[in-house]
Amino acid sequence: MGRYILRRLLIAIPTVAVISFVVFAILALAPTDPLSSFGADPRVPPEVRAAIRTSLGLDDPWPVRYVKWVTSLAQGNFGFSFMSHSPVVDLLKQRLPNTLAVVGVAYLIGVVLAIPIGMISAVRRYSLFDHFATTFAFIGFSVPTFFTGILLIIVFSINLRWFPFIYDSTLVIHDLPTFLDQVKQSIMPITVLALFDTATIARYTRAEMLEHLPLDYVRTARSKGLKEQVVVLRHVLRNSLIPVVTLVALGVPTVFGGAIVTEQIFRVPGIGELLVRSIGDGDTPVVTAILLIFAVLVVLFNLFADILYAVLDPRIKYT
Amino acid sequence: MRWRSALAISFSAVILAAACSQTGTPTTSPGQSAGGSPAASGGAAFKRGDGGQLNILYWQAPTILNPHQATGTKDSDASRLILEPLASYGPDGKPLANGLAAEIPTVANGGVSADFTTVTWKLRQGVKWSDGTAFTADDVAFTFTYVHDAATAATTESSTEGVKSVVAKDANTVVVTYDAPNPNVYQYGVGYVSNGGILQKAQYAGCTGAKAKDCPADLKPIGTGPYMLDTFKPGDVVTYKANPNFRDPNKPYFKTVQLKGGGDAESSARAVFQTGDVDYAWNLQVAANILQPMISASTKGKMLSVYGSSVERILLNFSDPNAAGDLRGEPSTKHPFFNGPDGLTVRKALAMATDRQTVANQLYGGGLTGKPGCNIITGVPDFESTATQSFCSQFDPVAAGKLLDDAGWKLGSDNIRAKNGIKLKLTYNTTVNAVRQATQAIMKTNWEKAGFGVTLLQTPAATFFTNTSPDGANHFWSDVEMFTNNSDPDPTSYLDGWTTKQIAQKSNGWQLGNYNRYSDATFDGYVDQLRKETDPAKRADLIKKANDNLILNVVIIPIVTRTQVTSGISTTIKGNTPTGWDSEMYNIADWYK
Numbered sequence: 001m002g003r004y005i006l007r008r009l010l011i012a013i014p015t016v017a018v019i020s021f022v023v024f025a026i027l028a029l030a031p032t033d034p035l036s037s038f039g040a041d042p043r044v045p046p047e048v049r050a051a052i053r054t055s056l057g058l059d060d061p062w063p064v065r066y067v068k069w070v071t072s073l074a075q076g077n078f079g080f081s082f083m084s085h086s087p088v089v090d091l092l093k094q095r096l097p098n099t100l101a102v103v104g105v106a107y108l109i110g111v112v113l114a115i116p117i118g119m120i121s122a123v124r125r126y127s128l129f130d131h132f133a134t135t136f137a138f139i140g141f142s143v144p145t146f147f148t149g150i151l152l153i154i155v156f157s158i159n160l161r162w163f164p165f166i167y168d169s170t171l172v173i174h175d176l177p178t179f180l181d182q183v184k185q186s187i188m189p190i191t192v193l194a195l196f197d198t199a200t201i202a203r204y205t206r207a208e209m210l211e212h213l214p215l216d217y218v219r220t221a222r223s224k225g226l227k228e229q230v231v232v233l234r235h236v237l238r239n240s241l242i243p244v245v246t247l248v249a250l251g252v253p254t255v256f257g258g259a260i261v262t263e264q265i266f267r268v269p270g271i272g273e274l275l276v277r278s279i280g281d282g283d284t285p286v287v288t289a290i291l292l293i294f295a296v297l298v299v300l301f302n303l304f305a306d307i308l309y310a311v312l313d314p315r316i317k318y319t
Numbered sequence: 320m321r322w323r324s325a326l327a328i329s330f331s332a333v334i335l336a337a338a339c340s341q342t343g344t345p346t347t348s349p350g351q352s353a354g355g356s357p358a359a360s361g362g363a364a365f366k367r368g369d370g371g372q373l374n375i376l377y378w379q380a381p382t383i384l385n386p387h388q389a390t391g392t393k394d395s396d397a398s399r400l401i402l403e404p405l406a407s408y409g410p411d412g413k414p415l416a417n418g419l420a421a422e423i424p425t426v427a428n429g430g431v432s433a434d435f436t437t438v439t440w441k442l443r444q445g446v447k448w449s450d451g452t453a454f455t456a457d458d459v460a461f462t463f464t465y466v467h468d469a470a471t472a473a474t475t476e477s478s479t480e481g482v483k484s485v486v487a488k489d490a491n492t493v494v495v496t497y498d499a500p501n502p503n504v505y506q507y508g509v510g511y512v513s514n515g516g517i518l519q520k521a522q523y524a525g526c527t528g529a530k531a532k533d534c535p536a537d538l539k540p541i542g543t544g545p546y547m548l549d550t551f552k553p554g555d556v557v558t559y560k561a562n563p564n565f566r567d568p569n570k571p572y573f574k575t576v577q578l579k580g581g582g583d584a585e586s587s588a589r590a591v592f593q594t595g596d597v598d599y600a601w602n603l604q605v606a607a608n609i610l611q612p613m614i615s616a617s618t619k620g621k622m623l624s625v626y627g628s629s630v631e632r633i634l635l636n637f638s639d640p641n642a643a644g645d646l647r648g649e650p651s652t653k654h655p656f657f658n659g660p661d662g663l664t665v666r667k668a669l670a671m672a673t674d675r676q677t678v679a680n681q682l683y684g685g686g687l688t689g690k691p692g693c694n695i696i697t698g699v700p701d702f703e704s705t706a707t708q709s710f711c712s713q714f715d716p717v718a719a720g721k722l723l724d725d726a727g728w729k730l731g732s733d734n735i736r737a738k739n740g741i742k743l744k745l746t747y748n749t750t751v752n753a754v755r756q757a758t759q760a761i762m763k764t765n766w767e768k769a770g771f772g773v774t775l776l777q778t779p780a781a782t783f784f785t786n787t788s789p790d791g792a793n794h795f796w797s798d799v800e801m802f803t804n805n806s807d808p809d810p811t812s813y814l815d816g817w818t819t820k821q822i823a824q825k826s827n828g829w830q831l832g833n834y835n836r837y838s839d840a841t842f843d844g845y846v847d848q849l850r851k852e853t854d855p856a857k858r859a860d861l862i863k864k865a866n867d868n869l870i871l872n873v874v875i876i877p878i879v880t881r882t883q884v885t886s887g888i889s890t891t892i893k894g895n896t897p898t899g900w901d902s903e904m905y906n907i908a909d910w911y912k
Contacts, residue, residue: 033785037390038474040784040792040804042813043513046830047469048476049786055472055532080533083390084382084553094552153586158593165586166376166579166596169555267582269380269555277380277554277581280781281390 004318005307012299019295020288024069027284028062034082034282056082069288079285083278088289091274098169099258099270101182106190107255110197111248115241117198118205122213123232133202140199145192149265152188163188167268189266193259197251204247208240242312249305253297257290365911368561370573373892373910376597378587380580382553385537386515387466387473392902395512396601397557397578399904401449401542402516405440405459405493405508408900410625412699412808414509417906419443419454419517419543421491424504435500435853440493440508447564448519449547456487461520463507470528475515477812482507502853503809511902513807516542545571545908555580565908572894572911588613591887595619598889601903606753607684614687620887624687627883627899628698628813629805631689631758633673633876635666638836640746640796648796650822650836655741657798664726665743666873669799671719672769675711677761679879682754692880696810696866698899701855704863707870711877716768723770736770744772745798748790750780755801758878786829793829800834803881808900811849814865817874818843837874 035052038044053059060068072079078088121130157165163184173179212218213236221231258272267273271290278286310316381397382390389395406423409415414423421441424430430439446454463485466473483496485507495507508514519541526534539548543566546559559576579597584605591600592613603610603622614622639652646652656665675691683689693711696702720736728736728743736743747762749755756777763773776797778790783802786793792800806813815821816832819839823831845865852858869875883899894909 031782031785031788031790032779033781033787034390036781036784038784040802040832040834042804042806042816042832043477044474045477045480045812045832046786046827048472048474049830051469051472051476052474055470055529081382081553085388085533085537086535086553091553094555150586153589158589161594164596165594166582166590168579169552170550170558170577264582265586267579269552269581273581274554282781 001307001310001318005303008303008306012303015299016292016295020070020073020292021066023288023291023295024066024284025062027287028065030282032279032282034058034284037281069285073292078289081278081286082283083281083286088285091286092271092289092293094169095258095269095271095274096256098167098268099256099263099272102167102186102189102263102266102268102270103193103259103272104255105186106193106259107197107251109190109194110201113194114198114201115205115244118202118244119209119232119237121202121206122209125210133206137199137203140195141203144261145196145259146261146265148192148195149189149262152192153265156188165266167266169269186268189259189262189268192262201244201248205240205244208243209236212236212240242309245308245312246305249301249308250298253294253301256297257294364569365572366569367565367571368574370912371575373573373576373599374597375576375578375599375601376582376587376590377578377580377601378582378584379602380554381551381557381578383537384540384548384551384557385518385534386511387471387475387518388531388537389474389515392512392602393580395515396902396904398516398540398542399511399544399902400546400559400576400578400907401540401544401548402518403542403544404511404514404516405442406505406510407902407905408510408808408898410896410898410900412898412900414505417908419446419459420508423509431504435502435504436497438495438497438504438508439488440495442491442493443566444491446543446566448541448543449562449564450519450541451564452519452521454517454519454543455490456493457490458520459493459517460485460487461523462515462518465518465523465527465531466515468528468531471531473515473531475513478507478510478514480506500851500853502849502851502858503811506809510807510900511905512900516544546573546576549575567908570908576907585609588887591620591889592617593619595889598892600887603885603887604688604754607682607687611684611687614887618890620889622687623884623886623888623895623897624882625884625897625899626690626698626880627805628696628808628810629803629881629883629899630692630695630697630877631801631803631879631881632695633762633799633801633878634792634795634835635669635874635876636795636798636800636835637838637874638795640798645825648794648836649824650838654798656743659741661726661728661738663872664722665728668719668722668769669766669771670710670873670876671713671722672716672765672771673876673878674714674761674765675878676714678758681761682757683879683881687882688885689879689881692877693870694866694880695869695875695877696806696814696862697880698883699808701859702810702862702866704866704870706863706867710871714765716765719769728770730770733772734767734770735772742772743770744774746774746776747799747801748776748778748783748792748795748797749801750783751777752780758801786823791829792834793823795823795834795836801878805883810862811846814846814849814862817869818846835874837869839868839872842868 035049081088117133121133124130153165156162167185171181173182221235258270260272260276263270263273275290310318377393379393381393383394384398386395386398403418405420406418407415416423419442421443424438448454465471466475467479481498483498486494488494522536522541526536538551545562545565547562549558549560551557557578561571561574584603587600588603588605590596635657636654637658638648638650639654640648642652679689679691693707694704723736728738731737759775766773782788783791785791789796817837821831821833822836823829823834845861849861884897884903891912894911
């Protein structure tokens with residue numbers, strides 16, 4: 001097992017290197033220009049634009065820039081944002097808490113709700129609950145988040161005035177009222193995201209359970225005289241959860257990547273919002289940093305999922 | 320809730336009622352009197368910090384607080400609360416001494432030399448930086464050095480072009496010397512958008528030239544402005560506190576200000592008109608049919624629409640965008656039908672088939688965010704030409720078709736006119752944008768009626784406004800393109816963008832401003848004279864002639880004159896007198912509730 005993990009980690013290094021090269025090359029070759037925000041403004045004449053380009057280091061050919069970037073990255077330096085002139089790491093540090101507070105919590109809620117829903121749906125197949133859950137799940141993953149988000153804003157912020165739709169990242173939670181403020185301002189984005197997560201995972205759990213329920217070992221367990229509750233929870237659920245756990249583990253990196261659309265709608269200053277804005281601005285240092293971190297997380301959580309698989313299912317052995 | 324700051328409203332209302340009798344009848348509810356009354360400019364209407372929090376919403380978030388490194392209005396505006404220029408451009412497009420200068424230098428008061436080469440600025444006495452240290456003329460001279468150094472790569476550098484020196488004569492006097500007589504004597508010194516603010520020498524001394532990049536002070540500048548920085552999260556939010564050392568002891572009114580960024584224009588409009596969560600929402604570029612009902616139903620907010628020089632225009636290409644190889648778009652080539660012997664006729668026909676009224680009414684709310692426009696130089700009454708009006712008022716695609724018919728451009732079976740094997744087929748590029756695309760659709764319908772074949776293209780803004788992309792405005796590898804641009808009150812450098820020496824082509828990396836590749840000796844002459852002429856009446860005449868040259872020769876087709884300020888403001892906010900020529904935050908010191 002130890003050798004296996006080591007081997008996987010070593011393979012991960014060239015993988016991440018290739019990803020970093022591809023990401024950098026695509027961004028370098030894309031026509032997006034960090035200077036485009038000036039438009040055709042006559043107040044920023046060509047000489048000034050050229051000077052800005054030089055100061056941002058955009059004069060070098062992109063392979064040279066790539067080598068420079070990798071060199072500084074090796075020293076743990078992600079570089080400076082073109083737009084804010086602040087270290088990229090600082091920007092990420094400011095945004096990660098917001099993303100975790102919204103996207104992370106939503107994912108957690110999604111997982112916690114989805115597994116029981118999926119289980120009950122499978123056990124009581126075609127029951128009223130199952131129909132309800134199925135309908136709910138289909139709404140969850142077929143209605144886009146930009147639609148549910150705006151719908152919630154119109155109903156709960158504009159008509160009912162229950163919740164604010166402008167996320168205040170300066171809010172410091174130090175007592176109950178401020179905690180309630182945090183709940184109020186994050187409940188809508190969390191709902192939107194949790195709806196999607198719950199729907200996906202619940203459908204997956206249900207399908208896995210249904211596959212296992214008719215199997216021989218379940219019949220054996222029942223014929224042993226075990227209570228139905230024990231059969232379902234101990235035997236069926238446990239075995240069905242193996243692929244679900246993998247799915248959940250593989251989904252964790254996406255939490256750190258933020259939720260691009262939802263963060264934008266509710267003005268949550270998270271990683272996803274930073275990523276999409278930086279792409280639009282041609283702020284390559286920020287984009288490359290986020291994508292690289294994301295790539296590393298995906299690689300790591302893939303490995304983690306594989307290890308988890310072996311732990312949960314004794315039949316799987318890595319050598 | 321945090322956003323709805325619980326102000327000491329009744330307290331301030333009492334003071335208002337007592338102090339500003341000229342505003343009519345201030346009631347106990349300040350929310351009732353709407354209009355931006357100038358009462359506060361007198362100064363004694365309120366005391367510093369009387370108000371609670373002022374909430375401002377920008378749907379683009381500021382990412383840097385140094386206006387000299389700003390990449391957009393958002394950055395420049397957010398820094399304006401902290402930093403101040405020497406002077407601003409007021410609502411009339413004229414200099415206004417609301418900054419660090421005690422008065423506006425003129426020839427009459429001896430501030431401007433008779434030959435228009437030196438300008439002597441008298442600074443306000445006793446001004447302090449928010450850290451308590453004294454502001455002096457040295458800071459002004461330093462800021463010039465910082466901006467003028469090409470290695471600093473300041474976005475405001477063009478304000479220092481042709482400036483020989485900025486010298487601190489004594490602690491409160493600054494002398495600006497131009498290389499040559501400059502009729503636009505306020506080029507250096509007036510206007511926050513083009514000049515940025517005065518930086519503190521002590522803070523920025525280590526940030527000039529190559530060291531300007533990644534300067535930590537850019538995220539926490541110390542200023543002389545009404546507010547000082549509390550916290551800044553780039554790309555998210557800025558919070559400010561009243562500056563205890565601000566030169567006017569009664570200002571600013573608000574204790575704190577929060578400027579939140581991000582989201583979209585439509586929900587920003589909701590936040591100011593429907594929920595009242597914010598007091599000010601910037602740049603509400605929302606389709607008129609959505610915006611108009613929100614405004615008319617609102618009891619909380621009202622619209623601020625102020626015109627400046629912004630014009631949505633169509634550019635016509637004088638070079639051949641389809642020439643082979645390296646000649647594409649080069650000024651050595653001629654556009655097959657815009658620049659041939661029939662060029663002017665074809666261009667006129669296109670202009671005649673342009674329906675400004677419908678665009679302005681349907682897409683810009685008939686004056687809400689824009690009105691039909693016919694001049695490229697607009698906003699300053701002295702410079703506004705009337706000679707173009709009759710030309711623009713004739714919208715008639717059928718007559719346009721007849722004009723072409725008479726010139727021998729005959730309709731083909733495909734409904735596209737042609738002559739000598741040349742078809743009037745044109746490609747029409749603009750940015751990806753709902754309003755622009757709707758404008759394109761209206762144009763296409765009418766131009767096709769006149770016998771043009773029209774192919775519509777859209778390019779993302781980040782690719783369109785760049786000299787590096789073949790789909791960009793600079794390359795202009797299409798026949799017509801459309802976008803908005805604007806200018807300072809003095810339009811000399813703006814008009815320069817249509818002179819022969821400014822033609823964008825491959826050899827200059829497509830960087831220069833004349834995307835049309837228009838070349839006309841008469842026009843070049845007007846701009847040359849403008850650089851020298853100091854007599855205001857003659858200048859106005861030259862500007863109008865240059866404008867008419869571009870319009871009547873159909874180099875550009877102006878469509879809509881757009882509002883420069885298009886923001887929503889709470890009905891409770893007073894003292895805001897928006898200008899179309901400077902930052903929207905230019906008089907934030909005077910705002911109160």
